Each structure stands twice: as C-alpha cells, then as structure tokens.
Amino acid sequence: MSLVLVIGNKAYSSWSLRPWLLMSELGLDFDEILIPLDRADTRERITRHSPSGKVPCLLIEDLSVWDTLAIMETLAERFPEAGVWPADADARAVARSVSAEMHSGFTALRSACPMNLRKRFAFRDWGGSDGAADVARIQAIWADCRSRFGAGGPFLFGTFSAADAMYAPVVARLDRYCWEVTPETRAYMNAVLALPSFQRWTAQGVEEPWILAHDEVDAPAL
Numbered sequence: 001m002s003l004v005l006v007i008g009n010k011a012y013s014s015w016s017l018r019p020w021l022l023m024s025e026l027g028l029d030f031d032e033i034l035i036p037l038d039r040a041d042t043r044e045r046i047t048r049h050s051p052s053g054k055v056p057c058l059l060i061e062d063l064s065v066w067d068t069l070a071i072m073e074t075l076a077e078r079f080p081e082a083g084v085w086p087a088d089a090d091a092r093a094v095a096r097s098v099s100a101e102m103h104s105g106f107t108a109l110r111s112a113c114p115m116n117l118r119k120r121f122a123f124r125d126w127g128g129s130d131g132a133a134d135v136a137r138i139q140a141i142w143a144d145c146r147s148r149f150g151a152g153g154p155f156l157f158g159t160f161s162a163a164d165a166m167y168a169p170v171v172a173r174l175d176r177y178c179w180e181v182t183p184e185t186r187a188y189m190n191a192v193l194a195l196p197s198f199q200r201w202t203a204q205g206v207e208e209p210w211i212l213a214h215d216e217v218d219a220p221a222l
C-alpha cells in the first residue's frame, strides 16, 4: 500500500507534524510532499491533493484522506497492528477524547504561541488568562493520562500513540515559549522532544528557507 503524506513547512506547520510524527514513530513506510505555505501557488498545489485546501493530507494509492484525526483513524483501521491507539479499550477511549479535545480546542495558546521550531522566547503573559487556562488544562490532561495509563513508558498511555502525536506541537510551544510547568509535565515534554523523529523534523524545519510572517510573534527571540 503506497502512502504519501502531504505537509506544510516543518518549521511552522503544527498540523502536519502530528501525522508525520505518528507515522515515523510507528515505522510506517511513507513518502512526503512538502508544500510551502503562504505562497502564491500554495492553494493550487494543496488542492491538487486535499479538497479542504489544507494540510496534512494522506494519499493512500489514489485515495485522499484529509484532516488530522481522520488521517489517524484511517491509519488505525488500515494498520491495526501498528499501535496508533492504545491496545486497552478504556485507554483507547480516553486517548481519543484527549486527542479530540486537542483537535478542537486550546485556541488561546495556539494563537498566542504559534509553533516556530527556529526560535525560543522568554516567558511573557502569552494569551493572558485564557492562555494560562489552556496550559493548566493541558497539564491536567497529561497528568491524568500518565497516572492512569502511563505505567508502561514515558508517554501519555505508556508507549507512543496518536495522543502523543496530537500533543507534540503543544510540547514544542510550552518548551519554546518557556512556560513554567510542573516537573511531571517537563518529564513528559522531554520524552517527546527526545523522539528521534521529532528531532529529525525539527532539524529539517530549521534548515527551511521560508519565513511565515504571521507565525512570527512580536517578541525578541532568546
């Protein structure tokens, strides 16, 4: 089965990172097509593959699957042995809940702290009280998953799963915008940041020539 993942800039495209990281960490064999965002031909190039005009989009032979959670669910169905979701049914239900919560939420954090893998910023009041509430909720989610389901490894459900891939860009944001977090949160973040595929993605993003002005916050980088 040929798999091609269509993605945006590695330095900035947080949605693209999620399925790329999942597929890489699970050892699925895939090719990628990288389409730089915010250029004159971006929309035309993306819509050749993705009817929504957004990335990521997964091409399975001639079939196009778009939107991050749909891609992950399709991978779970097509590769049932790969471990996209936790094996235990209760853990799997919670993994889907926290992934859906990520997919639809945390807009204050996401807009105040766009993913930017080239920069690091001293903490400031990113996103005001809404940003702080997002980060508190995220830390509560991670603590709950780790304490109830995380005994088998350093990730939310022990071994790496789609839930960790969904939160990987949040890990990058908390790290690079220097949010103060609990030691438990930091330990989880370190496990994600140390993933070989996360490091590979970051190194490739740093080398990209493109700057996306709307993802560059107005603050001096450290």
Ligand SMILES: N[C@@H](CCC(=O)N[C@@H](CS)C(=O)NCC(=O)O)C(=O)O
Pocket (backbone or CB within 6 Å): 008, 012, 013, 014, 015, 016, 037, 038, 042, 043, 053, 054, 055, 056, 066, 067, 068, 069, 103
């Ligand atoms: N709900 C979508 C969101 C995808 C999305 O917003 N992708 C951005 C890049 S991170 C995009 O394709 N933007 C198109 C553009 O800027 O032209 C998903 O989960 O995949």
